[in-house]
Amino acid sequence: MHSSIKQILTTLTVLGVLGSLSACGNLSRGVAPDGHTADALVWPAPGDTTPMHKGGTFPNVSDVRQVKAGLNKQQLAALVGFPHFSEGVVGVREWNYLFNFRDANNKVSTCQFKVLFDQNKLAQSFYWLPESCAKYQQADAVAKSGPSSEQFVLSTDALFAFDRATVADITDDGKTQLDQLTRNLLTHKTRVENIHIMGYTDRLGSDSHNDSLSGRRAYAVMNYLVEQGVPSELIQAEGLGKADPVRSCDDADRAALIDCLAPNRRVVVLVNLLEAAGENSRATN
Template sequence: MRKLIILSLIVGLMSGCSTGTIITKEGTTELPKWHQAEKVIFNKDSGTFPNLQSLNQLREGMTKDQLYELIGRPQYDDGWRPREWNYLFHFTTPGQGSNNVTTCQFKVLFDQNMYARSFYWNPINPQDGVCPPVLIPPAKKPIAEKVSTQRYTLGADALFKFDKSDIQNLNPKGRVDLDNLIAELGKFKVLNAINILGYTDRLGSVSYNQKLSQDRADSIKQYLVNRGINPIIVNSQGQGSAQPVTECENNLSRTQLINCLAPNRRVVVDVDGYIE
């Protein structure tokens, strides 16, 4: 009986209060899960305002010591030798959030060798906020530059094979469209934030459309990261069939209806940065 109690205590210490995120040996996940925002154990109940320049230096392949030097210790309890670090970050965002502050959770996942491999954001306040917000302090920008916000809309039918969402199933035109987008991003002298929104049409169930739109947004994010875009500044969100840009009558044949709804199947990429 005593051995069972000791074993239970050891297991409890090792597991901590993990989020339950299932992490692959490569340090990725299909479904990041999050702590209750207020359950921080470091800087109790409040989180921190991160150094923006340090946050912008995070890269895949960093060790825990390197991350610690840049953004400090994790702020939630994930047990002993965790493969995820979780933070609660606040950003000064004039005109946005509560009292001009946007609050986000930030998650780092590690591979089996404890190298950082993937990064995730979760908006807390406002709940529909974009995380991360602008990461470069406006005071640092050269006078010769100006803030630029650009929106790029890519048709999902041109990007992906029917009902597909992974990079391996990109259409040839989809790869060309993404390479053109990367060329446009190259015109920015500084990239602050890239927000990728995936949309579907109204056909199919709500849960299916939500997952498909999220998977497609995630794939576009991965494509950009593979081409050298800093993953820290890229956020991907599935919107399902929300905000349709066209409406179609139900008395159409299925083929006609699918064709009519094509503009709703899209990926929107919002880019914030400095451009000459």
């Protein structure tokens, strides 16, 4: 009996060593204990993905933008999946991905994405190859307004009942606002290139609750617009929690603080427009 147990343990040890050795070529060297740096980043060859990830995946961009420092491995996997390369088994502090992104012209860009973890197995730093692919993780890459963009800011206090976030929870005043927005979008639909909906909360409450609430409200607004006839393929929605506050408040009284922070509780709808030539071109297609 003892001999059999010893043999099993020996076999497991050998397999663990072999697994670690097989991953050595894919792993960066000298990852810092805090996960913020490494002595040398090592990128696996794109063709070395595991069979199930051959060719990479097409992640949801809104999910990629929710990848941030502090996520554990299960939370990261829930957003963008498990790593696409063989990383070894024991003490893994790095995950590598092969992502594909499709632009408005149907052109596909392939990017490698690397996550470094700290000693507590929490994601801390992120790297892209080529570096230009980092735009897919940056929320304001789409959110920046330009001369061909229009931005609508909707108060969630007016849109939704307290702490609610579904289409059924949209108030009458909220429906009035969204109906007006829908009319504007449909009137100028030949010029609409894409619509980016971003939900925000104030700083009160936990990060997880705020991230979830802001995302559900952004998707509720998206679903309402789609129900009114706005093409779903034009719309991208995401929740950004307490990010990018427009007002800071120091009120000691909680009721006054909640009232002061109201402008931060909002849904921003960014409408990117085609140039006039694009309008004529689309209208005649």
